[in-house]
Amino acid sequence: MRKNKSELYLILFIIAVVAGTVLLYTQMQEKSNSGIFPEKLGDMNLALYRDGDAAMAEVKQLHGNSPIVEIENAYIANYRSTTDSKAKFWVSESKNSEDAASLLAAMNSRVGKTGVFSDSTPMSIDGITVYFVKGLRPELGLYHYFYAKDNRVFWIQIDNPDEAYRLGIVKESIKRI
Structure with missing residues (x-):
């Protein structure tokens, strides 16, 4: 017993x-409070995260009234470091990778014609074609990268003049987000 x-x-x-x-x-x-984004990216910490209706409205506004743009979801994040580096992400999520690739192609075909950004310069980072543009007005930020990965299109504004730093952030983003 x-x-x-x-x-x-x-x-x-x-x-x-x-x-x-x-x-x-x-x-x-x-689900964490940071959604698809890591809490830390490079030397920067996540300072703001939005998804849902607020993010959809902002991302759709950036695309204008283009009939080509059909997105399922959107995400926005701001990162900041103690050394004044900043990054802002606008991410749109399409139904599939083909729709995301179409959206990226449409963005790339229009970006240099707006008078807001320079013509794009393509580069390959970890097998992903990434486009780089400069903002032509300081209030827009000077350094921007955009690319498609899976069914998402990323637009990243990085406020840091160091090209190696910016490319490091883009590369880490491709791997982690």
């Missing part, structure tokens, strides 16, 4: 430990 009680307590203890571990793991896996 005594042996059976000890075994019963041991089994109850093991069940409690397993249940507690599962609960803790489940809570840690829930």
Whole structure:
């Protein structure tokens, strides 16, 4: 009888430990406050994150009234460092990678014709074609990169004159987001 009680307590203890571990793991896996974005990118920390209707409205406004633009979701994030580096992300999510590639092509064909940005310069980073443009007015930010990855199109404004720094942020973004 005594042996059976000890075994019963041991089994109850093991069940409690397993249940507690599962609960803790489940809570840690829930969606974070930063959505698709990491809390830290390079030396910058996430300062703002938006998704849902607010992000959709802002991203759609950036695309204008183009009939080509059909996006399913949108995300916006701002990053800041202690050394005054800043980055802002606008991300649109399409139904599939083909729609994202179409959107990217449309953006690239219009970007240099707006009088707002320079003509784009393509480059390859980790097998992704990334386009670089400069803002022609300082209030727009000077350095911008855009690309498609899977079913998402990314536009990143990075306020830092160091090209190696900016490319490092873009490369890390491609790997982590």
